[in-house]
Amino acid sequence: MDPFLLEVLRHALSSIAEEMSSTVVRAARSPLLREAGDLSSALTDARGELVAQGRDIPVHLGVMNFTVKALLRAVPAERLRPGDVWVTNLPEMGGNHLPDVKAIRPLFAGGRLVAFAVSLAHWADIGGAWPGSYVAEAHDSWAEGLRIPPTRMFTAEGRDEEKIAFLLANVRGPAEREGDLLAQVAATRAAEERFAALCAEHGAATVEAAMAALHDRSEAAMRAAIAGLPDGVYEGEDFLDDDGPGGAPVGVRVRVTIAGERAAFDFSASDDAVAGPMNTTPNVVAAACYYAMKAIAGPEIQPNGGCYRPIGVITRPGSLLDPPPGRPLVGGNHETSNRCVDAIFRALADAIPERISAGGPTTAGVLILGGTGPDGAWQTLYEVHGAGEGARHDRPGVPVTRVHLTNTNSTPAEIIEAEFPVRVECHALRLGSGGEGRHRGGEGAVRAYRVLAPELSLTTMFERRVVPPWGLAGGGPGLPFRCTLHEAGGGARELRGKQNLMVRQGDLIVMETSGGGGYGRPA
Secondary structure, three states: OOHHHHHHHHHHHHHHHHHHHHHHHHHOOOHHHHOOOOEEEEEEEOOOOEEEEOOOOHHHHHHHHHHHHHHHHHOOHHHOOOOOEEEEOOOOOOOOOOOEEEEEEEEEEOOEEEEEEEEEEEOOOOOOOOOOOOOOOOOOHHHHOOOOOOEEEEEOOEEOHHHHHHHHOOOOOHHHHHHHHHHHHHHHHHHHHHHHHHHHHHOHHHHHHHHHHHHHHHHHHHHHHHHOOOOEEEEEEEEEOOOOOOOOOEEEEEEEEEEOOEEEEEOOOOOEOOOOOOOOOHHHHHHHHHHHHHHHOOOOOOOOOHHHOOEEEEOOOOEOOEOOOOOOOOOHHHHHHHHHHHHHHHHHOOOOHHHOOOOOOOOOOEEEEEEEOOOOOEEEEEEOOOEOOOOEOOEOOOOOEOOOOOOOOOOOHHHHHHHOOEEEEEEEEEOOOOOOOOEOOOOEEEEEEEEOOOEEEEEEEOOOOOOOOOOEOOOOOOOOOEEEEEOOOOOEEEOOOEEEEEEEOOOEEEEEOOOOOOEOOOO
């Protein structure tokens, strides 16, 4: 294909995914989507291979290389029709955890299936035992919320009201959830219109040929990037603070093999599956490996299915990263996945030190406050927290940011105070939290929330409280996360990293996020 035309089509496909994400942000009802941006968008080809993505959240995007393939195994392509939108959140259907709901629209040209548009959005509640659907002591997946198998909820004739009513009856805040679902559907509709216009301008056969050529071009670029790394076998490990309810740290271990133009990641030595919600799926592990190789070897490579062909991933059935069916895994999506990346970075730190950062805020830092308002309607504040980046060989870490697989924003204090019975009383740097070194780690943050309602539920789900962000090349660790509940009646207590409890009017919740690890011995 003419390289100029291929580049035009590459940007056109990427812009469709970008417009999908913008559509969700503009149309969604929940602050989690329109303010924090906990969403991702992608296009795949007719076989389900990722073709283009928005500049969204790496763990979502890596997983979406598997989502449509799993849908096609459950729903034959012959059943798909123009105007369909299928909805699913099953982790075993090429997914990650239940709150991440995927809306999938098949795209046709000339009556023939050519591609798919996928909108993934984190719903602030998907049912389950606690508001926000994070249950620290869950022992199975059903405690974490409603499980949605691939279900056609929209057709060319419109909404399937019975299915949507069933869905909304099983989640808290149904009006907000409905608005978020409709925003996702609108995003896939925008993709359908833009993709149809692209096919009309250039021809469907040319667009399909471009998608195939982009796969091949990214594969060649990734092979060349891997070939630029030193061959060898490298081992690394990192640890979760605990299994969810508490207990000892849980190990994630990887053996990285770089051989010519291929890279293999073997996680077989990782610990067994745990009882709590820190397990994760092989799809998420693969997403972590894809991200790590993109970040380390080829950040400029177009991410798509071809880009990932030279990368092999092995997990051990029965382990933390490949658990038995039905195990809880809501926290594993953004916590255990980041342990996989950190283990990879630690494995390669001596081989390519100029490309590796010290340990940083590899956690979503989740706090969830939930309750009913005066009108009885559910309100759920899902809040994420940035922290200090790890330092590098040539610079200090950035304060209060996200690294690796998370890419969300903090909800502005003004939005929180306008929409929830909560007052943000402090939002400041956590001075001195970065690890010492020739280059210091970035500083974390302090954010304090005053409860104004008579009673709210509180959920914590964060890491780096027990095992702090690590330093490199003699640098010191950053200060760990800390969350403290100051009760209105007096007294204070530190909360666990994964906990469900009730808080009351006047209570103050203070979240102190970690500092990044330092790089090099201090002068």
